[in-house]
Amino acid sequence: MLLEVKDLNSYYGLSHVLQGMSLTVYSGEIVGLLGRNGMGKSTTLKSIMGLVRPKSGSIRFQNQEIAGHESYQIARAGIAYVPEERRIFSNLTVLENLMMGVKPGENQYQGGWTLAKLYHHFPFMKDRSAQKGAHLSGGEQQMLSIARALMGNPALLLVDEPTEGLAPLMVQEVRDVLLKINKEGVAILIVEHNLKVALSLVERVYLMGKGHIGFSGSVQELQSMPHVQEQYLSI
Amino acid sequence: MKRQFGKWCAWAMILGGLYMAPRVLGVFELNVLLGTAIFALFSLSLNLLLSFTGLLSFGHAMFFAAGAYGTVLVLTRLSGFPLLPLIGIGAAAAIGLALLLSPLLVRVSGHAFAMLTMAFSQIMYATVMKLSHITGGNDGISGFAIPSVSIPVVGVVDMALEQNFYYFAISILGLSAWVMWFFTRTPFGSIMVGIRDNPERVTYLGFSVPLSKAIILCVSAGFAGVAGSIYALFQNMVSVDGVLGPLSSFSPLINCFIGGLGTFIGPIFGTGIGTILLELMSAHPEQAQLVFSLVLIAIVLFLPGGVIMLYWKANTRWMAVRQNIQNRFFKRRIYE
Amino acid sequence: MNAIAVMLITQAVHGLAYGMLLFLVASGFTLIFGMMGILNIAHASFFMLAAYVAFQIMAWSGNFWLALLLAPLAIAFLGILMERVMLRRIRRFKLGKALVLFELMLTVGIMVCIEEAVKNIWGTDPQIINAPDALRGLIPCFGMTYPAYRLFIIGLACSILILLSIVLFKTRLGNIVRAAVQDAEMTVALGINVPLVFTFVFGLGTWLAGVAGVAAGPLLTVFPGLANQMLLDSFIVVALGGFGSLMGAFIISMFLGELTAFGVQFFPGYSTIILFGFMAFVLTFRPLGLFGERE
């Protein structure tokens, strides 16, 4: 078991966003977290990352309790975060953006994900390494965001809405990249709005109701239960 | 029912106290009280921007000054001008200034709003200094006579007398404060909070955010103008440092803060506490500022909800209080 | 060279010297604001305090260079202390966007506190710091002679600007700082101890104010009102230059210095109105400042 979230409660100001959230991610798998807007999907990722401090509950990562730790400690433990809207450092160059992902005290050639390997996966970055992050297109920024996260050699990648606002061709590309990364042994927990993309990507899904998991199962199970889809996904 | 009764009792006591003040207090204490009341109104008008609309202003003093200068210039130039319209002129001058600046001010928010208001008040400061043949520059204008008021039944009331002026001023101040409070309770009050919390939503609901901001700015400026106008009459002078100096814009901010952000009544407490501190330190003027700053730092660090929180704190636990404040004010953001 | 040209050049260099001094103060101000969102009103007070500490070190040792080395370090230490003890405490209250106002009030309190403490320790009389003998007198340049100390200030500020640019734009530390200026949350999610970086930046910012304070000592007399003068100017620089923009701070500092110098020459008494008019104009149409990138 790579990540185990149990009975997580998180607040945004006063609103009780996560109400007893539980989920599990095993090594090397891709798990989807789906649900309607405002159910707390992004908050779940942020809570795991420590960006939203959970009020109660436990988060165990590689058999270590990480709930309540500082975000940077969680990141150093081996979880990487690809946020909504990419959040590229727009005034840093592509190369500098990538180097930001290298964890302090580590050499970039230490782990599996080296610069050369990333350039291999994302060839456009090599040519544009000296350009400012702001000058990239949306899809390229998404790639950079993922690549940046990989520079830290994570065991688990949290990906939030990677295809939002991208052209269909680009969506396809992002999907392929995520699959390739997964093949390299990185587990992925993905929040995805586009059901078609999500189902073509993941092995297991969690559907979120208001602040908690409403359904969990494999993609096949979900596809065989239209009423569950109706209940948790349709708008 | 019981709550209501207590509330009415409190009101009666406040009104009775204000009415009795001149009979109990000496002239000096009365002046201190009235001065505090004026600054409380000024702080309340700033609070309308700060706590309700979420606009941080570093130059609110310019409206105060517009009110003061408007009143005094008319009073000294047009002899025989009656008293009540004079205060109207003060308010009108401030609203005029707000109208003039609003096309620029409503475009921005956050730090830019703060900086822009600061820039305008500095421009006003420099202009007032430059036009010293009209405004008296650094010396200011002082020593003018306050016109008497003739009330049909009572007869002519001499406003040069401290007690009479006190009653006149305190009723206008109280009325203004009440109107302001009422304003926050109208549907427009919710628009203000909406602008603070979620301007997109306000637009979505079909209200124009810039227009609403302009209206709020004018209302706030108008009351600041009333405060400034009464202040000039009360002090019997207006001077550029007194109404436009660097402290004039910051002290109401501090008052709002000390009293308790996010509440309507907070600034009144804040102003009161500032006055009490100053009075306590009057024997050691050199150290007054030091003590005041230490109190401010202590409040920031240990009483972040302001003095008004002391009242809440007696009732609820700290966590609950913090959530209460967050609920009331910090729900999402103080200003956009 | 004719007299008018000499005049113009002299005023230009005067403006440059003051602008450079202002840049030293404002760069720290804008770094702290840009990165941590703290409008540190006490920044100019650190500037003044540095001048006083330098005065005290001079009184003990008589060595200006020692003062230039030690006083900024002492100030940076104080700044770090303030950040860790006070600012971090109110961050823990989780006040959302209202935090800005709390920080504002806290720093206002600290500003007044420093000013009063200075008055209690050193009195209200102006104090004089003497420039070292090597920097006294005039140096020939641009076909005229110019005070050596003012040239020293220009040189000092230039070297600090270059040093700062190298640190910020060429090192990993600089990248981290710039990244955190733009998006602290994302940076911390990449495994970087941003609170530590915050402390570093706060220390760096106050150190810059300290350097400026010591450098300003011999140029201006040291008195308790020194901070107020600098505060307003650095406010303008940061607001116009864009919050967190070092380049903006540099350009606006130069502009302000030159405006003051040429204002004295050509339109004495009106440069304030022109300056604030310009500020109002810029902020209306570019609320983030001329070089600002981020809200």
Added chain:
Amino acid sequence: MKSIRAIAPPVTCICLLCLYIISMDIGAARAFTPLQADFSSYDPEKQEIPSGDTIKVGLLEPFSGQSASAGEISNWLLGWVVHDINSQGGIMVDGKMKKIQVIKADTATQPVVAKRALQRLILNDKVDFFVGTAGSHIAIIGNQMAEKYQKIFLNYSAYSVHLMNAQNFNRYTFRTCSTTDINARGLAYYFSKTPIRKFYILCQDYSYGQDFGASMKKALKEFVPTAEVVGEVYHPLWLKDFAPYLSKVQASGAEMIISSDWPPDSWNLMLAIDQMGMTIPVAGQFFDDPRMGENLKNKKVGLGNTVVNFHLCNVETERNSRFNKIFHERYKDNAKVQIDWPTGVVGGVIGHFYWFFDVVQRAGTLNTEKIINLWEGDTYESFAGKLTMRKCDHQAVMDMFVSTLVSPSKWSKTGNGLGYQEQAVRIPADIVMSPCPEGLK
């Protein structure tokens, strides 16, 4: 027994005589002699404040804000006089010896704060008189409040000439210091005897500075018709950087800068002149501060600075020598108060305080009207010369003194540094005083 009886009558006589003399001395309204106390124990930092039935004097000065040092200095000057009088037992008023109690009120150099402070002084602390103040815009508040509450206001440090014109005059305010007009006339008269003809006026941009500039131009026209004002510029208060102004001065070819600046501006100005490598001297009231001289490294800077004042330590009178000696003994080694010889303002204002308390002593009462009646037209021998209170506008009539800074000077700290010339030039009152303002008699 016998012997006792023999000496009893003369002893009794002597005792009675002594008693008579003592009682006469106490009972008579006498002028006290200044500088009687032992000043070696006087510490400006720790002043004893008497309480109980005292004469309450309000001291209206800035104790916070940018000009706080002005308030500090005034406080220890007044403290000096009060120390002297209190250690002699106080002042006899209304048949009772009363000590003087000073109550400070902070103006922060802001009219509004000053007004509030004054209200507190008068209504709350119930002072008998108040004295002050730095800043003409503050003094005008003092004028108004003095008139409103009928309290005597001694103005010893607001110089703007318009403070006591027909519009602003009131019978409760007395001004013992000079005015911008008097200063300007003194300077101009002095320059008429020197070859200096090109002047540059560099003053602070507020009423006092502007008044001084205007007075100076008028006085130069009157006394030095050949003089040329080559430039005139008004700089903001508490200016940071004088260099651009000085470059302008340098280009104008001026021989003398005329400036009304007071600290810290006056210090900054001298420092900037030093840094710019200029040697143009400055004329004004506050360019004689010894602390400034000690710190100017270029020994040519400050030479020829011309000071005009209503008192200078190099005025040779018996009283002044005595005062200088006591002052020097007390302060030559004081690190905090670095003034080793009394500057013009310091000596002058101490003299004014003595005058004021002397008037109160002679009036023998705290009754405002009686003091006003006595003071109008009163003459007092101060340290440097005679002071007369002109009845028409309550302006003290005084000789002015002008001195140029030279080096070496016996009035410098070390004895061979920068300081006043050997003796000040005395310019008699009938030259420097302008007539009573129009509309006042």
